[in-house]
Amino acid sequence: QKEVEQNSGPLSVPEGAIASLNCTYSDRGSQSFFWYRQYSGKSPELIMFIYSNGDKEDGRFTAQLNKASQYVSLLIRDSQPSDSATYLCAVSKAGTASKLTFGTGTRLQVTL
Amino acid sequence: SQTIHQWPATLVQPVGSPLSLECTVEGTSNPNLYWYRQAAGRGLQLLFYSVGIGQISSEVPQNLSASRPQDRQFILSSKKLLLSDSGFYLCAWSKGTGPKETQYFGPGTRLLVL
Numbered sequence: 001q002k003e004v005e006q007n008s009g010p011l012s013v014p015e016g017a018i019a020s021l022n023c024t025y026s027d028r029g030s031q032s033f034f035w036y037r038q039y040s041g042k043s044p045e046l047i048m049f050i051y052s053n054g055d056k057e058d059g060r061f062t063a064q065l066n067k068a069s070q071y072v073s074l075l076i077r078d079s080q081p082s083d084s085a086t087y088l089c090a091v092s093k094a095g096t097a098s099k100l101t102f103g104t105g106t107r108l109q110v111t112l
Numbered sequence: 113s114q115t116i117h118q119w120p121a122t123l124v125q126p127v128g129s130p131l132s133l134e135c136t137v138e139g140t141s142n143p144n145l146y147w148y149r150q151a152a153g154r155g156l157q158l159l160f161y162s163v164g165i166g167q168i169s170s171e172v173p174q175n176l177s178a179s180r181p182q183d184r185q186f187i188l189s190s191k192k193l194l195l196s197d198s199g200f201y202l203c204a205w206s207k208g209t210g211p212k213e214t215q216y217f218g219p220g221t222r223l224l225v226l
Binding site: 051098101 | 155156161171200202206209217218220
């Protein structure tokens, strides 16, 4: 079992729709959960992070965390073509230096 | 604001040649520094991290090494490159500890070993 699992996609959604990206993790000791966006050929850029159960909203993005189910998701409202990218889920454990374990990413395609 | 630089941006090297990739961070002091590698079609793999000058922790045994000669400088090296060393090398920084500690990535170095 992989430590962090994501569906590789591609996930195709029409412009203006809600995109739902999912991630599961295996280590119950995980502390914080991060979503990064990576455009082709570029480095990952942070979208948002969450460490408490429930929802956290930032603009068009909402992260949802359910520690009992070991599940974290990212919702993108009003999806735009510029949102087309690979979305990486990352998980950290408590300790000195936040070592991240990444999933392999979900490719999102927003169609016109 | 903080800025992270990596160079070179791209590199093509023959098998068996040495490697030196550099990462520097501006606008902060005593950051945590990280080296990741992203191979084609695979996720990011943590290679090394450092919490201070001269302090290096290795996550994956391999023919790579890292050094931190200055507070905001992190170097990735190899004495002899292998074909399997090809990939996208990313440096990241973070500050502090705890659940809010967040990593920010540099632009990366794309390495092709032939």
